Each structure stands twice: as structure tokens, then as C-alpha cells.
Amino acid sequence: MPTVGKSVTRRHAVEMAMGRALYVDDLQMPGMWHGAVVRTSIPHGRVRRVELSQSFDWNRVVLADARDIPGRNCVAMIEDDLPLIVHDVVKHVGEAVMLIAAPTRDLALEARRHVKVEYEEWEPVLTLEDSKAARIKIRGEDNVVARYEMHKGDAAKGFASADKVVEGTYTMGHQEHIYIEPQGMIAALRDDGVFSVVGSLQCPYYVSKALSIIMSMPEDRISVRQALIGGAFGGKEDYPSVIAGYCAVLARKCQRPVKIVYDRDEDIEVSTKRHPAIVRHRTGVRKDGTLVAMDIDFELDAGAYVTLSPVVLSRGFIHSAGPYRCDNVSARCCAYATNTAPNGAFRGFGAPQGLFPIEVHMDRIAEAVGISPLEIRRRNLLRDGDATVTGQVLRGSVGASAVLEAVAKRSRFEKRRKELAKSRRKNICKGLGISLFHHGSGFTGSGEAVLKGKAGLRLDADGRIAVLTACTEMGQGSHTVLPQIAADHLGVDLSCVTIETPDTALVPNSGPTVASRTTMVMGVVLGKCASQLKERLFAFAAKRFDADAGRLSFKGENLMSGKKTLMPVSGLVKAYLAEKGALTIIDHYELPPGIHWNDKTFNGDAYPVYAWGCNAAEVEVDLDTFEVHVSKIWTASEMGRAVNPLLAEGQVEGGTVQALGWALMERLVMKDGHVRSNRLQTYIIPTALDAPEMETILLELPFEYGPMGAKGLGELPMDGGAPAIANAIAHATGIRICDLPITPERLYEACKP
Amino acid sequence: MQTVIKRLKINDVEREIDATPEMRLLDLLRSQLKLTGTKEGCGEGECGACSMLLNGEVIDSCLMLVGQLKDGDEILTVEGLGDVDHLSPLQECFVHEGGAQCGICTPGMLMAAHALLRKNPRPTREEIATAISGNLCRCTGYVKIIDAIEKASQASKAGKVRKGKG
Numbered sequence: 012m013p014t015v016g017k018s019v020t021r022r023h024a025v026e027m028a029m030g031r032a033l034y035v036d037d038l039q040m041p042g043m044w045h046g047a048v049v050r051t052s053i054p055h056g057r058v059r060r061v062e063l064s065q066s067f068d069w070n071r072v073v074l075a076d077a078r079d080i081p082g083r084n085c086v087a088m089i090e091d092d093l094p095l096i097v098h099d100v101v102k103h104v105g106e107a108v109m110l111i112a113a114p115t116r117d118l119a120l121e122a123r124r125h126v127k128v129e130y131e132e133w134e135p136v137l138t139l140e141d142s143k144a145a146r147i148k149i150r151g152e153d154n155v156v157a158r159y160e161m162h163k164g165d166a167a168k169g170f171a172s173a174d175k176v177v178e179g180t181y182t183m184g185h186q187e188h189i190y191i192e193p194q195g196m197i198a199a200l201r202d203d204g205v206f207s208v209v210g211s212l213q214c215p216y217y218v219s220k221a222l223s224i225i226m227s228m229p230e231d232r233i234s235v236r237q238a239l240i241g242g243a244f245g246g247k248e249d250y251p252s253v254i255a256g257y258c259a260v261l262a263r264k265c266q267r268p269v270k271i272v273y274d275r276d277e278d279i280e281v282s283t284k285r286h287p288a289i290v291r292h293r294t295g296v297r298k299d300g301t302l303v304a305m306d307i308d309f310e311l312d313a314g315a316y317v318t319l320s321p322v323v324l325s326r327g328f329i330h331s332a333g334p335y336r337c338d339n340v341s342a343r344c345c346a347y348a349t350n351t352a353p354n355g356a357f358r359g360f361g362a363p364q365g366l367f368p369i370e371v372h373m374d375r376i377a378e379a380v381g382i383s384p385l386e387i388r389r390r391n392l393l394r395d396g397d398a399t400v401t402g403q404v405l406r407g408s409v410g411a412s413a414v415l416e417a418v419a420k421r422s423r424f425e426k427r428r429k430e431l432a433k434s435r436r437k438n439i440c441k442g443l444g445i446s447l448f449h450h451g452s453g454f455t456g457s458g459e460a461v462l463k464g465k466a467g468l469r470l471d472a473d474g475r476i477a478v479l480t481a482c483t484e485m486g487q488g489s490h491t492v493l494p495q496i497a498a499d500h501l502g503v504d505l506s507c508v509t510i511e512t513p514d515t516a517l518v519p520n521s522g523p524t525v526a527s528r529t530t531m532v533m534g535v536v537l538g539k540c541a542s543q544l545k546e547r548l549f550a551f552a553a554k555r556f557d558a559d560a561g562r563l564s565f566k567g568e569n570l571m572s573g574k575k576t577l578m579p580v581s582g583l584v585k586a587y588l589a590e591k592g593a594l595t596i597i598d599h600y601e602l603p604p605g606i607h608w609n610d611k612t613f614n615g616d617a618y619p620v621y622a623w624g625c626n627a628a629e630v631e632v633d634l635d636t637f638e639v640h641v642s643k644i645w646t647a648s649e650m651g652r653a654v655n656p657l658l659a660e661g662q663v664e665g666g667t668v669q670a671l672g673w674a675l676m677e678r679l680v681m682k683d684g685h686v687r688s689n690r691l692q693t694y695i696i697p698t699a700l701d702a703p704e705m706e707t708i709l710l711e712l713p714f715e716y717g718p719m720g721a722k723g724l725g726e727l728p729m730d731g732g733a734p735a736i737a738n739a740i741a742h743a744t745g746i747r748i749c750d751l752p753i754t755p756e757r758l759y760e761a762c763k764p
Numbered sequence: 765m766q767t768v769i770k771r772l773k774i775n776d777v778e779r780e781i782d783a784t785p786e787m788r789l790l791d792l793l794r795s796q797l798k799l800t801g802t803k804e805g806c807g808e809g810e811c812g813a814c815s816m817l818l819n820g821e822v823i824d825s826c827l828m829l830v831g832q833l834k835d836g837d838e839i840l841t842v843e844g845l846g847d848v849d850h851l852s853p854l855q856e857c858f859v860h861e862g863g864a865q866c867g868i869c870t871p872g873m874l875m876a877a878h879a880l881l882r883k884n885p886r887p888t889r890e891e892i893a894t895a896i897s898g899n900l901c902r903c904t905g906y907v908k909i910i911d912a913i914e915k916a917s918q919a920s921k922a923g924k925v926r927k928g929k930g
Binding site: 018020023024025026027028029030031032033034036037188189190191192193239240241242243244274275485486487488657658660661665666667668669690691692696698699700702705707 | 801808856862863865869894904905906910
């Protein structure tokens, strides 16, 4: 019986419900000390002096600064510009100046209060606009972190043929991940000389690579292990390398395991966030609503260091033209440096910043030509055989029309809009808005081809077959879904398969757990491994049972020859191990045939395939308080194959509510480079009372090169909520807000006569 | 600071604890008694990850100090809800309805839901949402958590819980 397509129970769910699931802060090690970080309190300048107060007994703690880094003082990502510990120039508030380890956390924090840092202060660059103006230069001559262009057809000609030109500017603020478990890590130098790290991290091999440079140790002397992760959403993609660096430097200095778990305010102040963005659209359209020309400027605030910004920029840029066909496009994008904490990966990785503007803009285009929001999308959406903005010709598994029609039907879109427009009473008005969106599965461009992500299958002494992958489980369900896929590839019952903990000492480098890539990429590799493993096991069994290997198969928990049961799978595994010894099969990912991408021209197949989504949001706006209540959201998500429908629904619902938070309430307030909304009292995320009723529709148009047809799903749900809600508010009030978040204050300002 | 001795009933077991009065109840349980099922998400009573029951009422244990406790106080944490062989119906429903994703809010959610169902065995979805509105979840969008609590309320009346699918 195949297990793919079944809602099998989440791995670890029982332990979670019993309070037995262990996260990094639940782990103890003998002799473990606790770390704290002394941080910069100015956004731009240089450290003049670090002064230790005389009133504290410094013998009780261990201190470390940049001089205690045995290797290079840099956290390696795309560029090597991010220092682990500042020793001179300060580029944002919250950088590490000194590290402290103490037997208790309280003592480490007390010591921190006795350190004073003196600075030479320089004028900072705090906003994207200021950085672009480049009056103050903090990176090169123009503050540019990365810049790309993209051209298709002839935009000038397209505009010349347009009946109307619609323009708009859209802005979006920071968004903080607010994983409920803050960042945390433990590092220990083991007796065998191996540096062992365990923590809340999405990408074990990122941490391993970064530590190898910081500690000047080969990667095979570093083992990085995932503890259970209490939410990540991209926030634990690159940042864990920083906190692991702190722990490792301290652990080496004090010769003990060192744990650092951030307080919530520290986490909000220093960890990465969604990039603020400014996007300008100029679109030429014919009377009938056909898009004939697009001109797009897409800009991001990268923060103080490069980190992942060039890649976030490229994904956001590619998604900024929306899921629409337009033959003539001229588009530019740029990420600028500011003296704020680096912005990084957050579910969607730039795509939400690309899709919010175009999806609000499409409603304005619809208004300009006098057709409905549904109809404008219907007329322009990408269909099988169409070319995307990068010139990628879509072949198969194109779900744009299917998701749009599903949501239109279930929400009774056109009819419901009319009903709601009439339903206004007193100061409550209601509206319905829609959004259509897509999300590329896997890395952008040639990323997967370069990385060749590995996965494996291993025979275990308990008779089971273990999935080996560095892709982590962080609540998204990968460690439930990957064994399901492996079991079906092998043809065995799910009980025959298990999955190894992501630990660089035990699993191959699968690449990071990001980019909606895990199910699709790892699923394909596990398929290759399963074929090879079956071949080896069947050859062994054929000899042992004097049977024809061609007639052997697995069925449920058994090895079969034709219809005859030979032995349990577990018995076969044990027999193989006993006679032949250990067996691990490892293989790697290769892009489907015919995928070509040009990094320089931004032309070609940007992704192996896209997943597709449509949201409709119904809102009530109170014109006395300007509060917006989202009463219902319909979502349709086309993901090729829902490997585990219950988990897939959970992904969709959770991502949609994160998008609701970004749309309406999540406002990161910064003043003079300091985060002011650094608490959950001031940075507000949705509660159960803010979450709307949801109707979740999963659609499947199998992808030829995905495991059992599956594509990526993880980020798609973050992409469409904000524009659907903004469009619903415009429908309800007649006021079009183009800036996120749409707080009551912002709506009030816009509605003021 | 000098320690105080208190006799508390923790998960139905009488225990004598010896701690400084300014120690947070959360730290008493996690560090001293090694009951790490209760989590810390913010340390200021906003996220509800540290929710537990004190004499039947939901509290944020990060805001409760040992000095505020009285002899005989009864504390219930996630570890007291069921055992390995017998998950409580509520726990079963969280497992099978998709109520836990990353799992870090789950213990606090369970305690808030447990307190609700004790007082109101058949709550509406709105009443459930209100009861867990002090518990933040960033993964689920709350739909499946509310599903799980609703299912548990129906199951406890019927006296049984649907078995898992796999």
C-alpha cells in the first residue's frame, strides 16, 4: 500500500504532546557554562575602548574577543564581509564586541552589565532611500550590495501599443520570524578533538563550513547536529553560524561546553529579518486587459552585510512580474546596504516582496480598464506553453488557472463581492480581495546543478532502512514526508523506514533546508538511492534463496518472490548486514533535462518548476477604529502531489497567517538604528483570535521530474495573503493602501478627509 | 538570597522544594525539577509557551515567582497530562489532527486547552480561540489546533478518541 498521499502522523508528535521533545534549551552537558554577548550600541562608527568595571570579580568568568578567534574573524556566507566579533568598525547596533562565559546564565548576564564600550560615532545610513542617495558611503561608492537586470521582448514597443499605462509604488517593512523558540546553540570540544555543536539550526553544513573557517579546523573535525527546532521560517538558515561561532570561541577558551540561548529581545534585535522593499511598477495594458509591457524596479534593504541578500534579491526579482504572461518586460533590481542588522532568509525569500506589489497593481490595472480582479488575472495568467518573465517556457504542471478557478468557485467571488458591497452598515464595511501567485521550487537558476545535494539510504541493525539527509525538520514535516517517499520508492511499508538525525557526522551534505526544495530535491535523490538499494538487496536475496532476482519484490513488510513471501524486510536487512557488512547508498540531485539558466542575462529556466497558489480574503473594516478583521480566507495550492495532505494543509494555513501578520500588524519600529519593537508586547503577531476561518484546497498537477509528482510547497503560502487582504480592504473602503503593514494608524491616515 | 521551603503538589505528586523566593516558577520546574516539557518563548508573559495550571487556573510560569506560591498549591504541567501508554484524549487529538508542527508551543497550548475543557467541556470554536489567544503559535495558523481541541471535546463526551492513521 503506498503511503504517499496519506496523512500519516507527524514524526515526534507524540513526544511533543507529552513534553518529552527535547529542544536545545532542554539539553544539558556535564560542566556546561553559559555564554552572553556584549554588543555594540551604535549603528555606525568604531570601537575605541572596552572597559571592564572594577566592581566585578572577573576571575569568575571567561572573556573572549576578536583576538581569541583561532581562524579568520568572518562568518562565511556569499561574501566574507561579516565579522564574528567586531574589533574596529561598527556597522550596526547589536554586533558582538566581546563574549562572556560563566557557570550560570545569570552570572554571564551580570558580567555583561559591567562592560562598557566607548565609540567614535559616525553618521549612519538607516533607510533604503538614504543608502541609494549615497551621501554617506558604507559600501563601495554607491552602497550597492547586488544589482541585476532582466529584459524580454521590447518594452518601448510594448508601451507604444498600450491603451493605458498604470503606475504604482509599493513599500514593505521588515518582518521578524518570531519562531517561538529563540536562537540557541551548544558547542563543546570533545576529548577526541572533535568540535561538537548542537542547536536550533536549519542547515548543519552551513554551520560546519563557517566554524571550519572561524576555528581553523578541517570540517571533518567538526560535527554539527540539529536539536529539535522550535520554528525557523528561514530565520535559522544563516544566523546559527553566528551564534555557533560565539559558542565555539568561548568553548575553546574556557575548555568546557558552552550554551547560548537568546532572550526574545536580543533575538529580535540582532537576528535576520525579511528585507524591507520598495517596488515601482509601470504597466502598459490594452483595453481588453491584456498586459503588453511591464517596467519594474525592485529594491531591497540588505542591512549591514551581504549575507544572503544577492540570492534573496534574485528570487524576489524573478517573482516580481507575477504569474502572468507579458511579452515585453524591462526590469531592474538592486539591494542597498544600511547600518541595520543584516536582513536574510524569511519564508518566501524575496518572493512575497515581489508578489505583493504586482498583485495589488493587477487590481489597479483591472480598475483602469474596467474589468473585475478575477477577469484581469484570468486573461493574463501563465498557461502551459507560455514563457515566463525569464523566458522559461512552462511545460506541464502549470496550475495557475486551476487554483484561480477553484478559489473563484469556492468563494463565489464575483457574486460575493456584490453582496458584500451592499452589506455595508453603519461604520462596518466588508470586502473581498484576490491574489494569484507562484513560487519556484528549489534554488534559483543553476543553484541545484552546482550544489548536487546528496541524500542516502542506510541499512540499520534493527532491520530498518534509514533515510540519510542533512535536511532538517523544523515543523514543516520533512522528517515525516521523506520516509513516506522513501518507503514508496522501495515499495515497503512505512514501518520499515526510519530517518537519521541531521548530524554532519552521520548524513551527507544535502544542501540547506530552504527554498521549497526538500521534498522535491531529496525525494528525487531518495528514488535513485532506492533503486540501487533494491538491486543490491535483491541480488543478495536471489543468491540466498536461489531465486530469480527479476521476480523479487517488496510488499508491505515482506520480501516476495512472485506471490510467495520469502522473509520479512527486517530479516533481509539483518541478514545482509551479517553476511556482507554495512551498506549505505548515497546519490545526488541532478536538474531535469533541458534546464538552462544564464546568470548574467537572467534568462532561461529560473526553476525546475513552479508551485501555484490563489487566495481570496474577506475582510471587515471598522471605520471608527480602522481595525481590519479578516473573517475568511480561501486558499488553493497546486503542489504537484500532496505527499501528506494533513501536513500540507498545516503548511498552507500557517503560512497564510504569517502573511496576514505581515499584511496587517507586524511592524518593526526602528529609531536611530535601534529596534524599538523588540518584545512580543510591541512586535505583534497573529493570535488565534486574529486567524481567519480558512478553506484550504490542495490541487495536484503532477510534475514529471518530482517524486511521485511532488513540487515544493513550504514558501508558497506566504506569498499571496498580503495582497489578497490589501485588495479586500480596497474593495471594502475604496481606499487603496500600497504600503505594508496596513495598521489602523496607516488606514486612518489614508481615510482622513 | 535565602531559600524558602514549600510543599507543593506537582503533577499529583507531593514535593518539598527548596528555592530562592525570586526564582521563577518556570526555572524551578525546568532547572531544578528537570521538568523541561514547559518551554520559554519570551520571558514576559506574552507567548504562553510556559503556560501551566496553578490550582486549576492557567498561568504564565515565567511571571510567577516561588515566593508567590503557598504550601499546598497544585501545579499541573504537560508532563502530568498523560503517560506513555495513555495519552490523554486532548494529547491524542493534537497528535492526530495536526495540532503540533514544530511542537514548541504545544505544551502551553495543551495546558490552556486542558483548563478550558475542564470548565467548559463543549466549547464553540470561538470559545476555543479565545481560550488559547494567550498562546502564540507561528506554524499552524491555529486551524488544526482548534480542530484538535474541538475533537477532544467531542471525544471526551463519547469516551474515546479516533486512532491514528499511521
